[in-house]
Amino acid sequence: MLGTGILKGMAVTAKNFVGSYHDSEHPLTTSEYPEQRIAPKENARQFPFLVHDTEDAMKGLRCVACQICEKECPPQCIYIVKSKDKRADYKGQMQLYPVTFDIDLSVCMSCQICVEVCPFEAIKMDTEFELSNTDRFGGLLVNKHQLAKPNEHYRKIHPTEAAVSDASLAVEVAKAQAKAKADVEAKAKAAAEAKAKAEAAAAAGPIGTAPTAPAPKPTAPAAASAAPPAA
């Protein structure tokens, strides 16, 4: 009959109205924001930040100023200046570092492409959203000091992603260590062989030029033996 639908609908809204005061079946879908905060979801992302590993944020930045993110950034909101000198990164490898690393948050569109292209796990998405500022130009242009955040922060906001990232970094470190070890062994072996040859040569006769030419030969198999763990 005409009107029964209206009555049913009014019963539903009345139930919602009353239920909103008793939080059992119809909990309120909103919360009073500045006082009550909902824990951010793990998939949430706002703007990028730079990950660092050590106490001193500037020394421990993973970023090596390769500028891939700067080139890939669709709205071109990243600005990087490379350093002139090099320093050891987390693997102990000598790398450049960013002297300047700026992101203009008013331009950034939170696309996460910088994160996806970074080969060094150095830039990640943050969940910080309370970025309102009275200075719409300078206040939203953040430098590397403001961008640097420890890896613990990353683990806290995106635990699953951070575990994957940490694991891949650990593999890299292990690889580097294995390589370094292999290098050291190869060097030692080469040195030992060279020494043996030199001794043999010294025993055979005084031909001074002979040991220098065969010396690089043993290093090739050593490098090959280091290669399989890398693959």
Add this chain to the structure above:
Amino acid sequence: MVELFAKLDQFPVTLKAWIMGVLQGFLPEWTLPLVSAAISITPILAVFPLMFALTTVIERKGLGRIQNRIGPNRVGIPLTDIRLWGFGQFIADGIKSLIKEDVVPRAADKVVHFLAPIALLIPVLLTYSVLPFGRNMVPLDLPQTGLLFFFAVGASTELSVFMAGWSSRNKYSLFGAMRAIAQMVSYEIPLILSSLTVVMITGTLSLTAIVQSQSGVHFGFLHNWHLFTPWGLVGFFLFLTAAAAEANRTPFDLPEAESEIIAGYFTEYSGFKFALFFLAEYLGLFAMCGLGITLFLGGWLPPLNIAPLTWIPSWCWFLGKLSALIVLFIWLRGTLPRLRTDQLMGFAWKFLLPMTLINLVVAALWYLLRDSLPLYARWPLCFAMLAVPYWLLGRGFEAKFTKREYRFAN
């Protein structure tokens, strides 16, 4: 105790008489009618706009709760932590609309654009002058033409709406105005026809006399409200439906459908002119509710003629019934979606109009059978005469859901 309540009941009347008595001493004779009118107008101008202000907050809070939100609860007293559950909101809104820039479109007809909100508010306020708010409390008692005056003045709001829509020189304003005209003209007929039943039964157009006619008592305690008769029951709901359409309330708020035509006829209004439209719309709704209360819900009479209820001042009963109807309209707004234009027109002409005509016939029958049939036979007979056409006419408006056939996808 009873005398005290009786005094409280007549307090506005005695207060006015006292003020007039004092003023008579030193004011010239010819000013006295003007002063008397001003004193009568003051409570209307104070109470109903305040009620509008509170309704805006209550409506937002109620709709919020219906949608499982909290609603406004922040604005209280400025510079303190007192929030008053958000009831400072309307003051903030009022100040905001007062200090906002008044933007008038360059192509607008400036004079008409300026006059439209005023020409809308004045007739709406005039309708209040004939409503009896309490015992002996009617600003302008028109014994011959009360109801006619209400509808005549109320109908002139349509002109103001079209003034606003036309003078804005905006397609959305014009659309809104044309929708409003079509809707108001269509729904005015069922509105007036549903009220005519009361005039037929009581034989008077005076609203005070209509309230008095409902003061009879059934079974020793139940007041003789017109709502308790079959034609009154149906007539009241027909009246409410038509009143909602007249006041542009959901589900009949097509003239200001935000999703389609921004704000309809007052799209091009800003600042306090916008607030005036808003005010006029709500005051129009309150006036319609007030008329519905007067015609069907016994005006300022309590529902039961028993001691503690009759002690409560008559104007409290009126305002209480008005608040209840406002809550009902807020509830409806939270429940019903907006109709389509063709549904709106179809509903007015194919359902409301025949129902009101049948209701007129039934009311006449009710009156003619008053001596020949006892109440217990007359009531079900008249009710059945309304229920059957309701069912028959309503069949066409039920939602028809059939299983959808996807010929090519299957």
